[in-house]
Amino acid sequence: MCGSPVERAGRTLRCRQRHSFDVARQGYVNLLHARIPAGTADTTPMVEARSAFLASGAYTPLADAVAAAAGTPTGLIVDAGAGPGYYLSRVLDAAPSAVGLALDVSAVALRRAARAHPRLGAVVWNLWEPWPVADGVADVVLDVFSPRNAGEFHRVLAPGGTLVVAAPLPGHLAELGELVLTVDERKEHRLEATLGAHFTRESVTEVVHTAPFTARQVHDVVAMGPAGFHLDRDDRRERLLAAPAREVTLAATVSVWRRNA
Template identity: 40%
Template sequence: MTLASLAEWLRCPHCGSPLTDAAPLTLRCENGHAFDANKRGYVNLVAANDRMTGDDAAMLDARDAFLGAGHYEPIRDALAAAVPSAAERIVDAGCGTGYYLAGVLGTAGNSDTRALGFDLSPEAVRRTVRATGSDGVVADTWRPLPLRDGCADAVITVFAPRNLPEFHRILRTDGRLIVVVPSGTHLRELRADGRALDVPADKAERLQEEASSLFDVIGVERVAYAMELDGAAVEHLLGMGPAARHREAASDGRSESVTASVDIVRLRRH
């Protein structure tokens, strides 16, 4: 990652003009708006009045531990297989620790593939940049994205918020959007006793309906299997996602079988 390569993805969040490298460690647009880039390889373009907060370090530590143990490796492998091998520019929307993007880049057929990870959490973006060597930007999915029109061949998003109009805008014509959503049976054992949040049974169907005016559905793949988790792994799983902010009951420390079940929805930009 260089400041120049980072700038090639980005537009000014104030006026929409392209950002350019104005070293040292500054990105600037033609209208004089300037932004300080981080030495670690990313820039924060979240508005100062944005009150949304991303995942904190404790949640990301739990995610690193759980994902690093390989429990979601079949999901990562299926996601990587769903990304077109010809994709040269990939955006990970809600990149988290960079685990899924690393898997995609590890199987990319083009050695010139470039990637950008964005997340509302600065710590998440830092970890993604470190883990993958990608460019990184701190951005709020629910706001107009500070990314240029048509800058990506593919957008991936895993268990993360989706701004479909903005994803449509940043994808090139015929670009691909690959979304991973939990199915109705995902983590059902933990949901049954209130340790995990409920999941609507029709998330994939609702996504396809919401996307229909902007995207064509290419296919939907179900990835489902049983995970044998010890007490520590269960604690990491409960602590790495949205349930971490809401849960009261903790694991009792015993090993248990927990269902992983997700749908990978592949969409093509109209």
Template identity: 45%
Template sequence: MPSRVVARLRCPVCQDPLAEVVTGGSRALRCPRRHSFDIARQGYVNLLTGRAPHSGDTAEMVSARADFLSAGHYDVISAALADAADTALAADTALAAADPTAPGAHPLVVDAGAGTGRHLAAVLAAVPAAVGLALDISKPALRRAARAHPRVTAALADTWQRLPLADASTALLLNVFAPRNGAEFRRVLAPGGRLLVVTPAADHLTELVAALGLLRVDPAKADRVAASLAGHFTEESTTVHRQELTLSGPEVATLVGMGPSAWHTDPAGLAARVETLGEPVRVTVAVRLGTYRLQGASPGDPP
């Protein structure tokens, strides 16, 4: 695993530093107290302790997401994140260009709830000096995230719990349609770092909600996001990004299958309702991208 990422990881049991070890062809991360965490042959490391409280997205949901994202349908989100990351990490990029060996020349970008890693990969493509860590509770997702980009490291972790990262180790945090752990995000984010949060806007997928019986966007979503970060972060800016998609019936089914409505939708009933929509199906993608800094930090604080 890339040493620049491993150096910022911490043992989830004792919080000591981790190092990669190879024993009999097996690879693992181990701390000085000999707590050991296997690196799966698919490339991700399991940094959970005890039983996972839930298993995250299923293999079917992850497969649906991978198919939909690879078609470029959510590239508007990836592009917005890449642009915001390029701005947030401009100083780090300049440092890396001047002296690639300098401390901080390779900022760490952490995606908490990374899924397949596609958005993180887009950010790393936009910021060549950065390295990335994909955190997720879903093993099927991490198998894909580990291969999403050469500079991505993937780790199984419950983002509701203590994150397996050193204090102030992270230059940029991504949180896309995922739970927010405000206290832990604050702990791991470096002074001058930024948190980018993507949430659905009120009209996200609005054409499908009533027609297919999908879960509606919570009208109090913005208030809930603010509450989850209160006392830890200050919002710098919010932008809304929209794009109209033209989808086939199977693509609509895939879109539903990759999101939270998949847990509440009968596949046979969904297929019947999708057929009634006809083709093509026009669907609005609408998301809010919030940029946050640590509470008490000024906009110009260095990372």
């Protein structure tokens, strides 16, 4: 609202201009002051599908790679597009002195994120707007399959801070065909174009892992993405749940970027 720092008093965040925001019973705070377009925030069924899929362990290799890339920071870790807090929790487990801030536009997702780890706070926010985070306060920013606001990444990171980005490779979930969005062959080029003005890439790790997916896992990995907005049309959800199990490939890069001055 005004950009002033906020302090917590009981279950309220309040600034010196007397703007106040209540901390929800589930532990997150909603700072949004404008409506977002329909189809932007994950819905309850999408969040349930994501949480179930991640709990199945199918993306454990990716979570391990993200945690390894983040290292063991001792300060603030901001997860941009944190969803239910799965990746941020894994990083916090490996960094016992750090604290985490989950940002996401979905209040439904952040109800889960707020309970995902004892050192994690959760704030509902539109990542394309200037973030409600002070300048230069984060040791690490995480971005796992989420929108990339390079200017805000740079602004909130401390000098020398680390940005960890996970992005799908063209072969990601390829066995699911038209059930999921196709990954652009030029995605890595676009990543460099988006971040190169503010960051220098230090390393890239490819995570490629093929494993059997049950019909439920196939449903959940489709339902947690953009297709989840449309699964209740024309019996799509029922047909997906009835589909056979199959081998599915996880293919992603985890890159480490250092903040330029």
